[in-house]
Amino acid sequence: MNSSSAVGGDSATRTFRHANALAGRLRGIEGSPTLALAAKAKALAKAGKKVLDLTAGEPDFPTPAHVKQAGIQAIQADQTKYTPVAGIPELRAAVAACLSRQHRTDYQASKVLVSCGAKHALFNIFQTLCQSGDEVMIFSPYWVSYPPLVQLAGAKPVIVHTSEQDQFLPKLEAVRAALSQATKVIVLNSPSNPTGAVIDAGRLKAIAQLALERDLVVVSDEIYDQLVYPPARHVSIVQVAPELADRTLIVGGVSKTYSMTGWRIGYAVGPQPWIEAMTNVQSHSTSNPTSISQHAALAALTQDQQAVARMREEFQQRRDRLVGGLNHLSPLRCTLPGGAFYAWCNVSGLGQSSELTAAQWLEDALVATVPGEGFGAPGFIRLSFAASMETIEEALQRLSKWLSQRGH
Numbered sequence: 001m002n003s004s005s006a007v008g009g010d011s012a013t014r015t016f017r018h019a020n021a022l023a024g025r026l027r028g029i030e031g032s033p034t035l036a037l038a039a040k041a042k043a044l045a046k047a048g049k050k051v052l053d054l055t056a057g058e059p060d061f062p063t064p065a066h067v068k069q070a071g072i073q074a075i076q077a078d079q080t081k082y083t084p085v086a087g088i089p090e091l092r093a094a095v096a097a098c099l100s101r102q103h104r105t106d107y108q109a110s111k112v113l114v115s116c117g118a119k120h121a122l123f124n125i126f127q128t129l130c131q132s133g134d135e136v137m138i139f140s141p142y143w144v145s146y147p148p149l150v151q152l153a154g155a156k157p158v159i160v161h162t163s164e165q166d167q168f169l170p171k172l173e174a175v176r177a178a179l180s181q182a183t184k185v186i187v188l189n190s191p192s193n194p195t196g197a198v199i200d201a202g203r204l205k206a207i208a209q210l211a212l213e214r215d216l217v218v219v220s221d222e223i224y225d226q227l228v229y230p231p232a233r234h235v236s237i238v239q240v241a242p243e244l245a246d247r248t249l250i251v252g253g254v255s256k257t258y259s260m261t262g263w264r265i266g267y268a269v270g271p272q273p274w275i276e277a278m279t280n281v282q283s284h285s286t287s288n289p290t291s292i293s294q295h296a297a298l299a300a301l302t303q304d305q306q307a308v309a310r311m312r313e314e315f316q317q318r319r320d321r322l323v324g325g326l327n328h329l330s331p332l333r334c335t336l337p338g339g340a341f342y343a344w345c346n347v348s349g350l351g352q353s354s355e356l357t358a359a360q361w362l363e364d365a366l367v368a369t370v371p372g373e374g375f376g377a378p379g380f381i382r383l384s385f386a387a388s389m390e391t392i393e394e395a396l397q398r399l400s401k402w403l404s405q406r407g408h
Ligand SMILES: Cc1ncc(COP(=O)(O)O)c(C=O)c1O
Pocket: 057, 116, 117, 118, 119, 120, 143, 189, 192, 193, 221, 223, 252, 253, 254, 255, 261, 265, 266
């Protein structure tokens, strides 16, 4: 028997079968556009081009030294074996203590599931709570992964638009209009990626009221909760409506706050029966998150927080420079983000798609950014200020030159 008949046909047939083998729920799901653009910018830089990379969804600072040291110590102390699926007890307790402090409430470690990044926490949540026939409300501009994460669970993302005029904050009338019998979950992301919008307490209270009335689950992605610039202030929905705690899952992690994107530690905090069900899901997929990373994350959460304050201050200065600079470049327009590390710039005045503009910025000016299409908001471009002040200054100069060459 030759090898082709052993697998049941010639190579053409095999190729055809492979293409058709993909599960239907993957239809329309593509890789993350932000990760793809970041990879493209890195490839250009590797090829010797002087690319200014403003695509990054990660702080450009190193992981704090004491956190790295905790990882090294974990290896040396042979903490390199399987851990409990939901995470080492000390880390679960540390997450519970941090959130309890922030929310002035009392979370127990049993309500915490540690996962391989906040993205994985969200994956577990949708896999556990959603199925075919369920609708999940997502506000646009949205973080690129929410719709695919919902679709991968067989549920339907329902997009509710927010506008520049409303500082990209959700409007209650729009939420009401989009609700149906099938709505099961509402996803909040404050501070927001990509707009930096921070939802105020009053608006959160109104959303909480609606969630109670309509028996909704709230998923509150608060991964940027420590990256908020005064006078903006982060408030969690469970702080303004404690009665919502038994139907809310809070998502967070160490990636953004502690510059630990590669360590892959995130978490979900919420009602214990859901956390237990999500732990079961995780037990059959990744098992525990990396033991070494868990020990590093424990050091990040429980030791010196000065590095966080330093990064926040630096981000704020860069934000002011980038947003101020963009607003001097007619016809670009940019609202001031209250949190996260992205400038969300209206480029519609250029009279062409944001996808084309971002492609031209990369090709002509070697400035890498992410167009709004992937965030469900054409007409805008996301520029990360998780880049050095020099990079930001030079990017502004290059964009200014690009615009003037086009008669702006
Ligand atoms: C809004 C939002 N949620 C979740 C994540 C995922 O973060 P992690 O690195 O913890 O998976 C990101 C990362 O870009 C994000 O922007």
